[in-house]
Amino acid sequence: MIDLGRQMRDFVVVAILAILIATCAFVVVRNTELTSHQIALADRAIDTIHDSRAPSAHAVVVGPATASRKHPFLRKRQVFDRGIWRPLTDKQLYDMATRYERQGEIAELTADGRGLVVRCIDQPGLPSSRSCTSIAIAITEPAKPAPYPFLVLIGVLGLGAAIAAAGALIGRAGRAGMFAAIAVLAVPTMLWHAWIAASAILLLGGAVALAQRVALTDRIAAALVKNRTALSFLAPAAIAMFVLVATPFFIGIVLGFYDHHAGRWSFVGLSNFTEILSGSGRALDDPLNFWFILGVTVLWTIANVALHVTIGVSLALALSRKWIFGRGIFRMLFILPWAIPNYITALMWKGMFDEQYGAMNLMLHKAGFSGASWFHHWATSFGANVATNTWLGFPFMMVVALGALETIPKELYEAADVDGASAWQRFRHITLPHLRPALGPAVALGSIWTFNMFNVIYLVSAGKPNNSTNILVTDAYRWAFERNESYGMAAAYGTIIFLILLLWTVFGTRIVRSKEDA
Amino acid sequence: MKRRPRLLTMVATYAALIVLVCVVLYPVLLVCKKAFEPGRTLSTSISPVPATFTGQHFVDLFTSSSRGELTFLRHTLNSVVAALATTVVGVVLSCTAAYALSRFRFPGRKLGLTTFLVVQMFPATLLLLPLYVVLDRLGLLNSLVGLVLVYSTTAIPFCVWTLKGYFDTLPRELEEAARIDGASQWMVFRRIILPLARPGLSVTALFSFMTAWNEFIMASTFMTDESKYTLPVLIQSSVGRFTQDWGFFAAGAVVTSIPVMIAFYVLQKYLVGGLTAGAVKG
Numbered sequence: 001m002i003d004l005g006r007q008m009r010d011f012v013v014v015a016i017l018a019i020l021i022a023t024c025a026f027v028v029v030r031n032t033e034l035t036s037h038q039i040a041l042a043d044r045a046i047d048t049i050h051d052s053r054a055p056s057a058h059a060v061v062v063g064p065a066t067a068s069r070k071h072p073f074l075r076k077r078q079v080f081d082r083g084i085w086r087p088l089t090d091k092q093l094y095d096m097a098t099r100y101e102r103q104g105e106i107a108e109l110t111a112d113g114r115g116l117v118v119r120c121i122d123q124p125g126l127p128s129s130r131s132c133t134s135i136a137i138a139i140t141e142p143a144k145p146a147p148y149p150f151l152v153l154i155g156v157l158g159l160g161a162a163i164a165a166a167g168a169l170i171g172r173a174g175r176a177g178m179f180a181a182i183a184v185l186a187v188p189t190m191l192w193h194a195w196i197a198a199s200a201i202l203l204l205g206g207a208v209a210l211a212q213r214v215a216l217t218d219r220i221a222a223a224l225v226k227n228r229t230a231l232s233f234l235a236p237a238a239i240a241m242f243v244l245v246a247t248p249f250f251i252g253i254v255l256g257f258y259d260h261h262a263g264r265w266s267f268v269g270l271s272n273f274t275e276i277l278s279g280s281g282r283a284l285d286d287p288l289n290f291w292f293i294l295g296v297t298v299l300w301t302i303a304n305v306a307l308h309v310t311i312g313v314s315l316a317l318a319l320s321r322k323w324i325f326g327r328g329i330f331r332m333l334f335i336l337p338w339a340i341p342n343y344i345t346a347l348m349w350k351g352m353f354d355e356q357y358g359a360m361n362l363m364l365h366k367a368g369f370s371g372a373s374w375f376h377h378w379a380t381s382f383g384a385n386v387a388t389n390t391w392l393g394f395p396f397m398m399v400v401a402l403g404a405l406e407t408i409p410k411e412l413y414e415a416a417d418v419d420g421a422s423a424w425q426r427f428r429h430i431t432l433p434h435l436r437p438a439l440g441p442a443v444a445l446g447s448i449w450t451f452n453m454f455n456v457i458y459l460v461s462a463g464k465p466n467n468s469t470n471i472l473v474t475d476a477y478r479w480a481f482e483r484n485e486s487y488g489m490a491a492a493y494g495t496i497i498f499l500i501l502l503l504w505t506v507f508g509t510r511i512v513r514s515k516e517d518a
Numbered sequence: 519m520k521r522r523p524r525l526l527t528m529v530a531t532y533a534a535l536i537v538l539v540c541v542v543l544y545p546v547l548l549v550c551k552k553a554f555e556p557g558r559t560l561s562t563s564i565s566p567v568p569a570t571f572t573g574q575h576f577v578d579l580f581t582s583s584s585r586g587e588l589t590f591l592r593h594t595l596n597s598v599v600a601a602l603a604t605t606v607v608g609v610v611l612s613c614t615a616a617y618a619l620s621r622f623r624f625p626g627r628k629l630g631l632t633t634f635l636v637v638q639m640f641p642a643t644l645l646l647l648p649l650y651v652v653l654d655r656l657g658l659l660n661s662l663v664g665l666v667l668v669y670s671t672t673a674i675p676f677c678v679w680t681l682k683g684y685f686d687t688l689p690r691e692l693e694e695a696a697r698i699d700g701a702s703q704w705m706v707f708r709r710i711i712l713p714l715a716r717p718g719l720s721v722t723a724l725f726s727f728m729t730a731w732n733e734f735i736m737a738s739t740f741m742t743d744e745s746k747y748t749l750p751v752l753i754q755s756s757v758g759r760f761t762q763d764w765g766f767f768a769a770g771a772v773v774t775s776i777p778v779m780i781a782f783y784v785l786q787k788y789l790v791g792g793l794t795a796g797a798v799k800g
Contacts, residue, residue, distance in 0.1 A: 237615030
């Protein structure tokens with residue numbers, strides 16, 4: 001038997017969740033309807049563009065961009081508005097036309113919440129002052145979105161509460177009453193044909209009824225009360241993380257199942273993922289093939305981490321010798337690359353590898369060689385990236401290794417000397433085992449940083465030649481922002497990168513750690 | 519009992535160290551040289567000392583203006599506001615959580631610690647696209663508010679971990695005594711822990727300030743309107759696709775890096791401790 005108090009407590013918690021889901025569904029449904037209605041208006045306006053009396057939307061024809069005669073670096077357009085051609089001065093229209101030429105048809109709700117819809121389509125047959133194609137653009141009047149259905153939701157809530165209470169009072173029917181009460185909350189979403197939201201709410205109701213059966217809700221409530229101080233201290237950061245990290249993270253995963261074209265999202269299931277993982281039907285050495293990029297990324301990570309560790313540990317060993325004069329100064333100079341912001345390092349090295357004036361080529365010329373076009377060949381371009389990243393990354397490993405070396409008791413070396421151990425034996429059996437516990441996590445961390453070292457790749461080689469030096473994160477970025485806003489592809493890439501990193505943190509760090517236990 | 523190293527070893531070690539110091543210093547010196555050398559193109563000599571000195575690049579940097587506004591000061595202001603706000607949001611939201619994770623035992627604590635660690639380790643670039651789509655919908659592109667929200671995604675877990683590490687080092691006796699005297703948990707936190715933790719709080723705050731100050735790709739993606747650029751975006755755009763002004767770049771790089779470099783040198787011993795402590799315990 002479930003008493004009334006518990007029943008109401010459970011109902012209130014679940015009802016809040018259900019209302020949140022319903023609200024999201026409402027907003028999505030409303031915006032979709034509004035957009036399609038406004039797009040229809042915009043299309044009608046474009047059809048009647050010659051009538052010069054656009055009833056519900058402002059539609060114009062924009063001509064192609066031409067260089068200005070007075071200022072050759074400026075481009076301008078003509079606009080056909082209400083029956084006459086005149087120079088275009090409206091920035092929004094100009095930007096829309098430029099975007100149209102880049103990515104094709106546009107039909108979208110503008111992001112400013114005013115309910116405007118922008119529609120751009122090709123308009124070849126219109127009176128044009130030039131022979132080129134013109135573009136028809138319509139911007140609708142702002143529409144008033146349907147109001148939030150407060151009354152409906154309050155009514156449904158009251159009815160649900162009554163059912164839940166009745167269920168508890170009748171005795172034995174408590175759980176059925178709870179499920180029925182939640183099911184009532186799903187009714188409005190069914191009326192909006194928001195089937196995903198409706199089934200989510202129903203599932204929620206079923207889950208709560210089941211949880212009540214095994215007294216899970218009671219236990220959760222008891223745990224919450226018992227740890228209320230700890231949880232209230234944790235709450236600000238936890239809520240912020242939920243809103244700022246978890247939400248975008250899940251949105252990112254969901255976006256991977258969509259295709260984004262000209263401002264419109266359409267569900268495509270797994271096709272982004274299959275396209276990526278099958279290499280998009282490209283040859284294995286095609287720079288846009290996922291497996292090629294993954295290969296470059298792995299090579300990049302291994303090369304860098306190996307160089308960081310080798311250089312860092314060697315320097316730490318050298319600097320840990322007591323007879324080196326000025327150890328503090330050396331240490332300070334060697335961590336300089338770590339102190340410089342890494343975008344500046346990257347740009348600085350991009351300058352060094354400049355074909356014409358770069359210091360690298362100037363030095364090669366001085367030495368009697370001909371300079372190289374660093375970014376025209378894969379090997380030199382990749383090498384330039386590795387050089388930059390090695391330069392900026394070894395100090396971290398050096399500092400970690402120096403710290404670990406300081407903790408080695410001197411007695412160990414003295415004992416080894418007494419036993420007549422060679423330098424190699426001392427390194428192998430004393431130094432190395434003491435370095436491992438510190439270097440293991442540092443390597444794990446360093447590999448994750450290098451795997452995602454966006455700035456170096458993006459700023460030094462920028463993927464040149466022909467995108468072949470991109471790593472996964474920079475390629476994902478290019479899908480999003482440089483290849484027709486293929487947000488869906490970029491999001492799918494992000495999910496795959498996340499899975500790779502997760503596998504690496506779970507298994508890779510275990511490998512690093514098991515070695516340190518051995 | 520110290521063994522004298524062989525002469526050859528000494529010479530070889532010093533030679534290697536000095537060569538490496540040159541490799542480390544040379545690119546930096548080239549930038550400093552360019553900052554004081556006339557001309558917009560890269561230098562045509564490999565010497566790290568400029569042939570002729572000029573302060574013109576710095577004058578250009580501080581007096582460059584667009585629409586009657588001093589652009590460099592504008593961008594500096596953007597950077598300062600974004601970094602300061604991120605720091606405040608990060609430290610304020612995370613200090614209580616860090617305390618809870620350090621002192622209380624409750625179900626889900628392990629999970630919480632791992633989550634914060636993983637989020638801190640994983641790059642923010644993974645969230646770049648979804649954040650872009652969401653901020654676009656909310657109309658928060660080209661706005662410092664949006665940028666601060668984006669930066670908080672990394673600042674909060676970072677602050678939680680570093681502060682938790684610091685709280686772990688504080689003795690518990692004072693708190694226990696205060697609890698016995700009848701202080702509430704919140705009183706203990708506010709009156710005892712926060713004052714005690716001031717050094718840890720300032721180090722954490724400085725690090726999150728530096729991270730936000732040095733951030734490039736998020737700012738460059740979210741702030742497309744030139745007046746909203748932060749310093750990294752401005753500096754990158756000076757040698758970007760459309761303009762190549764290495765003198766401006768060098769002067770800007772010197773001016774923006776020097777404060778963070780000083781801070782870095784002062785704080786570096788805390789940084790290594792914090793990073794590896796998190797990785798070892800997690």
